Amino acid sequence: MRKVLIATLLLSVSSVVMAQTLSPQVRDFVKVDAPVVALTHARVIDGTGAGAREDQTVMIFKGKVSAVGDAASVSVPGEAKVLDLHGYTVIPGLVGMHDHMFYPMGDVIFAEMGFSFPRLYLAGGVTTIRTTGSLEPYTDLEIKKKIDAGRMPGPKIHVTGPYLEGAGSWALQLHQLTGPEDATKTVNYWLDEGVDNFKAYMFITPAELAAAVTAAHKRGAKVTGHLCSIGFREAASLGIDNLEHGLVVDTEFFPSKKPGECPDEPKDAELISKLAIKTGAVHDMIVDLIQHHVAVTSTLPVFEMGSFAGRPTIQKRVLDALSPDARSSLLANRLRSSDVSHLRQVYGSDTSPWGPAFKKEMEFEYAFSQAGGLLLAGLDPTGMGGVIAGFGDQREVELLVEAGFTPVEAIHIATANGAQFLGELDRIGTIAVGKQADLVVIKGDPSQKIDDIENVETVFKDGIGYDSAQLIESVRGVVGSR
Numbered sequence: 001m002r003k004v005l006i007a008t009l010l011l012s013v014s015s016v017v018m019a020q021t022l023s024p025q026v027r028d029f030v031k032v033d034a035p036v037v038a039l040t041h042a043r044v045i046d047g048t049g050a051g052a053r054e055d056q057t058v059m060i061f062k063g064k065v066s067a068v069g070d071a072a073s074v075s076v077p078g079e080a081k082v083l084d085l086h087g088y089t090v091i092p093g094l095v096g097m098h099d100h101m102f103y104p105m106g107d108v109i110f111a112e113m114g115f116s117f118p119r120l121y122l123a124g125g126v127t128t129i130r131t132t133g134s135l136e137p138y139t140d141l142e143i144k145k146k147i148d149a150g151r152m153p154g155p156k157i158h159v160t161g162p163y164l165e166g167a168g169s170w171a172l173q174l175h176q177l178t179g180p181e182d183a184t185k186t187v188n189y190w191l192d193e194g195v196d197n198f199k200a201y202m203f204i205t206p207a208e209l210a211a212a213v214t215a216a217h218k219r220g221a222k223v224t225g226h227l228c229s230i231g232f233r234e235a236a237s238l239g240i241d242n243l244e245h246g247l248v249v250d251t252e253f254f255p256s257k258k259p260g261e262c263p264d265e266p267k268d269a270e271l272i273s274k275l276a277i278k279t280g281a282v283h284d285m286i287v288d289l290i291q292h293h294v295a296v297t298s299t300l301p302v303f304e305m306g307s308f309a310g311r312p313t314i315q316k317r318v319l320d321a322l323s324p325d326a327r328s329s330l331l332a333n334r335l336r337s338s339d340v341s342h343l344r345q346v347y348g349s350d351t352s353p354w355g356p357a358f359k360k361e362m363e364f365e366y367a368f369s370q371a372g373g374l375l376l377a378g379l380d381p382t383g384m385g386g387v388i389a390g391f392g393d394q395r396e397v398e399l400l401v402e403a404g405f406t407p408v409e410a411i412h413i414a415t416a417n418g419a420q421f422l423g424e425l426d427r428i429g430t431i432a433v434g435k436q437a438d439l440v441v442i443k444g445d446p447s448q449k450i451d452d453i454e455n456v457e458t459v460f461k462d463g464i465g466y467d468s469a470q471l472i473e474s475v476r477g478v479v480g481s482r
Contacts (some may be wrong), residue, residue, distance in 0.1 A: 009190040013422055022150040022464075029119075029474070032456060033466030034081035036061050039439070041071050041185050042085035044077065045447055047092035047430035052447035053056070058090055060437040063463035089445055090412055091451070092431050093127025093438035093461065095418025096155070098244060098299045101143065103480055104385050106329065108172055112241025114137045115482040117381070117389040118323065123471035124390020125440035125456045126427060128418070132224065132244065132297070132378065133199040135173050137162050137449050141194050143273075153471060155461070157257055158197060158422060161190035163390040164212050166203035168231065168262070177204065180211035181451070187215040199244070200225035205260055206238060212237040222421075225375050228262035234430025236292040242376070242421065244297045245364040247364040249359055253281060273356035277367050286368050295421050298365050298413070300358075300399035301387045302380040307354035309338035312395070314386055317472065322474055326385055326480025333384035362403035369405070375393050377414040377420055384465040388479055390472075395452050401450045408447055437463040 023250055037060040044056040046068070049444065057074040067074050076082060101117050102110040109320065122131055134140050140159045146152035165174040166184060177183050180439050187198060198216055200209050200223060209223075209230060217224050217239065224242035227235055232243055243250075253275060253480025256263040275282050287298065304312055314334065320328055334343055370377040377400065379392030387395070393414070400410035419429025422439035428438050439460040444452030456468040 019266065024240050026150055026153050029466050030464055031467040032081060032083070032460070034126055036077060036080040037463065037465070038082045039085055039441070040074045040082055041074065043089040043445060043447070044068065044431060045089060045091045045408055045411055046432065047412055047415040048445055049409055051408060052089070052445070058365065058431065058439065060460070060463045063434055063437055064436050065431060065437050067433060085441065087443065088457070089442045090431065090449070091440050091442065091446070091460065092127070092392050092415040092429055093440055094125050094414050095429060096121065096126045096129040096378050097376040097418045097421065098297050098380045099129035099389065099393065100133060100381055103326070103388070104382050105480070108170060110129055110135055110173065110382070112139050113389070113479060114139055115480065118143060118152060119471045119475050120389035120391065121155045121393070122153055122390070122459055122466055123395050123456065123468040125459050125460065126393045127158045127274070127421070127438040127461045128158070128388055128424070130197060131160045133163050133201070135162070135224070137190060137193070137195060151226040153466065159195045161187070161198045163197055163201040164202040164204055164208065166205050166208055169201070174201065177208050182209045183208040183211040184215045187212050191219050191221060195380060196224070197221055198238045200227060200240070202226060202228035202262055204229060204268060206230055207233065209235065209240065210238045229260055231257070233288050236289055236294045237316055240294060242295040245299050246361050247282065248303060248361045250285070253385055254287070268356040269353040271355060273360050273436070275359070275360060277363050277379050282364065284351050286314045286371055286373065289368070290371060290373045295376055296365065296368055297376040298376050298396065298400065299378050299380040300362070300403070301392045301395045302383045303354070303361060304399060305383050305386045306337060307352060307358040309352070312338070316385060317392070318388060318477055321388060321472070321479045322475055323480035327481040330385045334386070337384065346478040356361065362399070364419050367406040374417055374421060376418050384454050385480070389397045397453050398450050407450045410450065411446070
């Protein structure tokens, strides 16, 4: 194979981009920062869905990937910082598409984790996030500015505007729209403030959603939704771009559903678990979404936590990250959710119906993707508090594999698909020459053992390598407080 002459490539660059100026608070977490970096003898999963390639070298020059190829064919210049990655895998930075900056505090109140979550997202290998619903949009915008300026460690952020919610909401922190004019005004105001996408919520009316979509599209922004009052097919007809969570929140199949209203269906999980996926109404819905180019965001970790007794095992790293109060609350919630007397009171059974519904959601997501739908990946750090930034994003990839995807397909969904939806696939999402060096160095081989995706050691964002372990240690005992 013809040798790739990196030295020649460097000389051909007409303008040199200066390294980002990082504050001391950020530089504390940097372990690799050099103009030229060579990641040698690594296994590469490039995010395209192609199989892993062994013994590869990835060259980084001034924050971008300058070469990728067989280690024997890539010439490494003498001035390069060389990392020997025998036994390691390099994947693209994850693109988290349902990655809130807040955490549940009980009594339907959520608190901004502006200190801990940016660090944990980055530590987990998530180099780009979409907040997918903001409770403190001004805070999120200021966090984004500080990260972009090198004054705070964290991922690149696409800030979502405040929830577009209709009258009757259960959530105390949400503004309730008063009609289509209010929806249009809200969208335009927040676009002027700097957000670049929106999320419609459960009680929004069809007229309000239509107005919001029209206003957003007029200015190049997209709208996703966690809906209840509006079914998926109706939302697609109104022009929505993305739907969150999947089948488990699509109320169009509920017998009690009335136009424009969120149904109160006490046996919703049981109904979902009995739906056929490959034929009938759900199949028709999948086809309709694909024809309207509507993406679906998978958020399996938040449903797994509340669907099974004792599943998932709560990892020590999660408990270590939580504040004492948050840890106690999580453990109490888990104990209560598996208590037989509680299950009998709520569901009239010794087991939760959400286990079969969770499996049905997996089946839906696999079928949607196989039919040609754009499936995205996120974690949704809400629920009972056991799904937290970064760690939950890794768990999402593991659960996609459980749903039927191969490991490289799951990584493709969690990287390239998110970049594609955000309109940034030419910059991020896969490992290719000319793209930003947003890369994750993992000990092990997630193409064979997907759990290895948790073994993140170094996360490169724009060519700067951050120490995952140090970032995690810096928020020990903090999640749930700040």
